[in-house]
Amino acid sequence: MKLKRNFYDRDARVVGEDLIGKILVRKYDDAVIKSRIVETEAYIAEIDKASHGYGGKITPRTKIMFGPPGFAYVYFIYGMYYCLNFVTEGEGTCSAVLIRALDPLINKEEMSLNRYGKQLNELTKYQRSNISNGPGKLCNALKITKEQNGTDLTGTEIYVEDDGFRNFKVDKSKRINIDYAEEAKDFLWRYTINYNS
DNA sequence: CCCATGATGCCCT
DNA sequence: GGGCATCATGGGT
Numbered sequence: 425m426k427l428k429r430n431f432y433d434r435d436a437r438v439v440g441e442d443l444i445g446k447i448l449v450r451k452y453d454d455a456v457i458k459s460r461i462v463e464t465e466a467y468i469a470e471i472d473k474a475s476h477g478y479g480g481k482i483t484p485r486t487k488i489m490f491g492p493p494g495f496a497y498v499y500f501i502y503g504m505y506y507c508l509n510f511v512t513e514g515e516g517t518c519s520a521v522l523i524r525a526l527d528p529l530i531n532k533e534e535m536s537l538n539r540y541g542k543q544l545n546e547l548t549k550y551q552r553s554n555i556s557n558g559p560g561k562l563c564n565a566l567k568i569t570k571e572q573n574g575t576d577l578t579g580t581e582i583y584v585e586d587d588g589f590r591n592f593k594v595d596k597s598k599r600i601n602i603d604y605a606e607e608a609k610d611f612l613w614r615y616t617i618n619y620n621s
Numbered sequence: 622c623c624c625a626t627g628a629t630g631c632c633c634t
Numbered sequence: 635g636g637g638c639a640t641c642a643t644g645g646g647t
Contacts, residue, residue: 469634475639476632476634481634485633499631499639501630501638501639502630503640504628504629507639509639524639558640558641559639560640561640600639601638602639604638623647624645625643625645626644627641628642633636634637
């Protein structure tokens with residue numbers, strides 16, 4: 425069943441961990457893509473020098489993160505890639521969860537076409553295992569761009585459902601590529617699925 | 622597997 | 635103008 429807004433209206437660290445193992449659903453035109461969320465990171469502006477909202481100043485880019493929970497924050501990075509985040513906590517605070525990796529479940533074929541312009545059976549082994557294992561890659565695979573910034577996660581285009589899968593644990597580790605963030609770079613706010621044990 | 626490097630454009634952290 | 639919540643590629647081990 426589809427997660428409601430109250431799921432997102434919690435501390436970003438709780439939401440980030442709770443999103444692991446859930447199903448991300450992406451719909452556009454006639455396409456339906458489902459994949460399991462296997463890696464996330466939390467960002468909380470008040471105490472986090474890695475957050476785009478650090479310092480509390482609302483800018484055109486970050487304003488969606490200061491708004492109510494349960495909306496998509498999509499930003500453009502390194503001149504080439506998009507990253508998908510879910511806004512968390514109450515209105516007025518600035519926090520979000522970055523979706524870092526997905527395991528394809530349904531319609532991997534469509535993801536292949538979006539990523540490489542080729543069918544699954546034309547991909548190399550390397551390409552096949554790298555369809556959505558990174559924040560920029562998964563946005564390509566799911567056709568997510570700046571146009572999806574602000575998308576309501578209780579709507580039909582992008583949402584999360586719980587299929588009851590619980591046969592995993594969640595590992596916590598340091599976040600990736602935020603070496604500039606001083607003490608915040610050591611926060612264990614990265615969550616990854618552990619299928620064993 | 623690992624590491625180094627270049628691509629490329631928006632944002633102002 | 636500096637930097638960036640990334641990725642593909644190519645070479646070494």
